[in-house]
Amino acid sequence: MANMAQAIRMALHYAETNYELKDIFGQDVGAPLGGVFTATQGLKTTWNSTLDERGIIGMAMGIAMAGDRCVAEIQFADYIFNTIDLLKIAGNTLWCTNGQYNLPMTVMTPVGAGIRGSVYHSHSFDAWASRLAGWKVVMPSNPLDAYGLLLSCIKDPNPCLFLKPKALMRVRGEELIPGEPTDEKELKNMIDAPIGDRSKWKAKWPEVSEYLVPFGKGKITRAGDQITVVSYGRHLLLCNEVADQLKTEGYSVEVVDLRSIYPYDWSLIKTSVEKTGRVIFVNEDTEVTNFGEHLAYRVVQELFYHLLARPQVIAGKNVPGIGLHPHLEDASVPQKHDIEKAIREVCAEVP
Amino acid sequence: MMMSIQKKSTHGSDNFSGLAKSILMDMYKYMVKSRVLEERLIKIYRAGESFFWIGGPGEEAWGVPLGMLAKKGQGPKYDYLHLHYRCSPTLVAMGLDMLSSVRLMMNRSTDRSTGGRNFSNHFCIPEWNIAPVTSPLEVQYPIACGTAHVQKRTKGSQAITIVTGGDAGTAEGDFASSLILASRKNQELPMLITVQNNKWGISTHYEGQHGETFIADRAKAFNIKSQVINANDPVESYIAIQESMDYIRKTGKPAFIEAMVSRLYGHSSASGANPIADEIDPVKEFERRLIKADLLSLSDAKNIWEEYEREGIKAAEQARTEPVPQAESIWDHTYADNENADWRKF
Ligand SMILES: Cc1ncc(C[n+]2csc(CCOP(=O)(O)OP(=O)(O)O)c2C)c(N)n1
Numbered sequence: 001m002a003n004m005a006q007a008i009r010m011a012l013h014y015a016e017t018n019y020e021l022k023d024i025f026g027q028d029v030g031a032p033l034g035g036v037f038t039a040t041q042g043l044k045t046t047w048n049s050t051l052d053e054r055g056i057i058g059m060a061m062g063i064a065m066a067g068d069r070c071v072a073e074i075q076f077a078d079y080i081f082n083t084i085d086l087l088k089i090a091g092n093t094l095w096c097t098n099g100q101y102n103l104p105m106t107v108m109t110p111v112g113a114g115i116r117g118s119v120y121h122s123h124s125f126d127a128w129a130s131r132l133a134g135w136k137v138v139m140p141s142n143p144l145d146a147y148g149l150l151l152s153c154i155k156d157p158n159p160c161l162f163l164k165p166k167a168l169m170r171v172r173g174e175e176l177i178p179g180e181p182t183d184e185k186e187l188k189n190m191i192d193a194p195i196g197d198r199s200k201w202k203a204k205w206p207e208v209s210e211y212l213v214p215f216g217k218g219k220i221t222r223a224g225d226q227i228t229v230v231s232y233g234r235h236l237l238l239c240n241e242v243a244d245q246l247k248t249e250g251y252s253v254e255v256v257d258l259r260s261i262y263p264y265d266w267s268l269i270k271t272s273v274e275k276t277g278r279v280i281f282v283n284e285d286t287e288v289t290n291f292g293e294h295l296a297y298r299v300v301q302e303l304f305y306h307l308l309a310r311p312q313v314i315a316g317k318n319v320p321g322i323g324l325h326p327h328l329e330d331a332s333v334p335q336k337h338d339i340e341k342a343i344r345e346v347c348a349e350v351p
Numbered sequence: 352m353m354m355s356i357q358k359k360s361t362h363g364s365d366n367f368s369g370l371a372k373s374i375l376m377d378m379y380k381y382m383v384k385s386r387v388l389e390e391r392l393i394k395i396y397r398a399g400e401s402f403f404w405i406g407g408p409g410e411e412a413w414g415v416p417l418g419m420l421a422k423k424g425q426g427p428k429y430d431y432l433h434l435h436y437r438c439s440p441t442l443v444a445m446g447l448d449m450l451s452s453v454r455l456m457m458n459r460s461t462d463r464s465t466g467g468r469n470f471s472n473h474f475c476i477p478e479w480n481i482a483p484v485t486s487p488l489e490v491q492y493p494i495a496c497g498t499a500h501v502q503k504r505t506k507g508s509q510a511i512t513i514v515t516g517g518d519a520g521t522a523e524g525d526f527a528s529s530l531i532l533a534s535r536k537n538q539e540l541p542m543l544i545t546v547q548n549n550k551w552g553i554s555t556h557y558e559g560q561h562g563e564t565f566i567a568d569r570a571k572a573f574n575i576k577s578q579v580i581n582a583n584d585p586v587e588s589y590i591a592i593q594e595s596m597d598y599i600r601k602t603g604k605p606a607f608i609e610a611m612v613s614r615l616y617g618h619s620s621a622s623g624a625n626p627i628a629d630e631i632d633p634v635k636e637f638e639r640r641l642i643k644a645d646l647l648s649l650s651d652a653k654n655i656w657e658e659y660e661r662e663g664i665k666a667a668e669q670a671r672t673e674p675v676p677q678a679e680s681i682w683d684h685t686y687a688d689n690e691n692a693d694w695r696k697f
Pocket residue numbers: 437486487488489516517518519520521549551552553618
């Protein structure tokens with residue numbers, strides 16, 4: 001089973017071969033490293049950019065303006081903040097030009113905590129990204145979705161932001177990518193660059209085929225009827241674990257993997273909450289003006305009379321940074337016990 | 352008799368660097384047209400028919416030759432132009448009609464650039480590779496590197512990317528980004544990087560903000576062919592632009608021009624848009640020179656100004672009758688193919 005880094009690599013290979021993807025670039029994205037998380041090893045069209053995030057995003061916009069497809073990487077989302085006005089411009093170019101210049105570009109960047117990355121390798125970007133009108137924003141929780149969402153991003157005529165949960169880059173999924181060899185070792189030998197001299201190495205790509213996860217389509221990863229838990233990315237897996245654990249106590253938790261942050265799958269949330277009457281939203285971006293708050297607001301507005309309890313948003317603390325010591329990180333971003341506590345509380349609430 | 356001999360001898364001493372009369376006359380007409388157009392826009396602003404004016408009076412002797420020399424067309428086989436809000440002369444020289452500019456000024460839905468969504472002179476003309484003009488200063492510089500990157504790999508064309516901007520904006524990091532990206536060894540980009548130096552930000556003067564002798568010196572540090580020109584002289588501009596473009600098309604490497612220009616109506620309507628007396632007027636200067644050289648008569652000059660004046664008035668009259676954007680259109684073109692962007696409808 002591929003891990004997420006390998007899945008991303010295979011998607012990029014598929015797009016180079018089939019979607020006329022012409023540039024995959026960013027800091028250390030090309031040979032010899034192939035990306036700090038190895039997600040761009042062995043590809044044909046990778047190149048190393050200057051160490052300049054604004055240069056990377058600006059260049060991507062220009063490439064897209066000239067009609068070519070590109071994937072630009074910002075090495076860590078922690079360093080995307082100095083590009084935010086360029087991201088705004090990329091998102092408003094089609095609108096400002098009254099429909100004349102669309103920018104078919106994908107930006108990918110690793111996000112979130114979970115690897116003891118301290119202050120500047122732990123930032124989230126989903127709440128910020130949800131305010132970038134004109135962008136499509138996705139965040140996978142498993143390798144197959146990473147493959148399918150990245151292909152959707154590259155194929156789309158709009159700017160797309162692919163948020164990679166960095167703590168999941170080595171995590172394997174439960175489903176094979178179409179065409180992926182079943183033997184993990186075989187895959188590794190084919191597409192992981194060797195340690196040491198790589199100058200002669202070439203990837204041997206498996207015959208992967210097209211698999212698209214459409215924008216705005218979530219997925220129920222645990223079925224239940226007592227409470228809805230909506231999440232994405234790394235925290236989706238934590239929510240699944242908590243749901244499984246609580247099941248032994250008789251709780252019936254429905255977990256929704258949103259997958260797309262914008263556009264988002266409202267009908268899936270709606271159907272689930274109409275059934276359960278209880279909902280929590282879980283993500284690790286900071287809590288004030290969090291994307292989960294928007295969803296909670298909408299639940300209150302549209303589903304108020306279905307609710308049996310107040311919705312909750314479980315998110316990162318509104319602190320300036322995530323400290324290195326595990327005590328600090330664990331107190332700053334939601335942990336399993338926080339999710340569990342919230343589920344128990346919301347389920348216990350009597351209208 | 353004396354007079355005409357004098358005139359002839361002056362003509363003889365000013366050979367306009369050998370430029371053909373037809374080029375000189377085209378330059379003159381486009382320069383006058385740009386000026387009349389911008390003055391029309393200011394009148395529209397003063398009449399309360401627009402919210403804001405910003406534009407290019409004073410940059411005609413730079414912008415017109417640039418527009419005349421650009422390889423006009425759509426796609427990477429033609430030149431891309433990443434312009435800023437003072438580039439009406441370039442577009443006029445490329446064939447822009449006054450009505451297009453006036454519609455943008457009066458935020459009509461018929462405005463071909465933005466459909467009434469953006470300020471005056473924020474042009475976007477994909478058919479001529481005119482990238483959208485943005486309000487945030489300097490972002491056009493790294494974006495331009497992207498179109499140049501695509502042109503570099505486009506076979507069978509010597510097309511280039513042209514980028515313009517003001518002097519104060521060069522303090523932004525994006526300016527440095529473009530010099531670095533354009534000049535990487537063996538990966539140089541076919542770009543004409545330019546700065547129009549009018550010595551002003553909005554109200555902040557050039558002196559006091561710059562340690563470098565010339566902005567053009569910064570390009571030299573990256574081994575980019577670079578020069579400073581008196582861009583109040585359209586002949587000097589034409590020759591410099593032509594020579595730089597030839598070099599870029601031939602070598603695939605970037606070139607840089609710092610163009611010294613005037614700012615004739617201040618920064619924008621926010622600072623009054625009043626005529627500034629102590630700056631060189633490049634249109635009047637060139638006109639005087641053409642008359643002195645016997646290439647233009649006073650009456651022809653008068654007719655040319657009047658003809659454009661009529662076109663401007665007509666354009667404003669026409670735009671006034673045209674529809675404006677409607678409230679329900681705000682969601683249009685958030686995404687390609689007008690895919691729904693309103694979360695209320697997800
Ligand atoms: C990034 C950014 N900062 C500030 C402004 C506001 N602003 C608009 S024009 C201007 C002065 C620009 O001066 P210069 O670059 O010399 O160009 P000029 O207008 O003189 O042609 C300023 C500060 C802006 N538009 N964008």
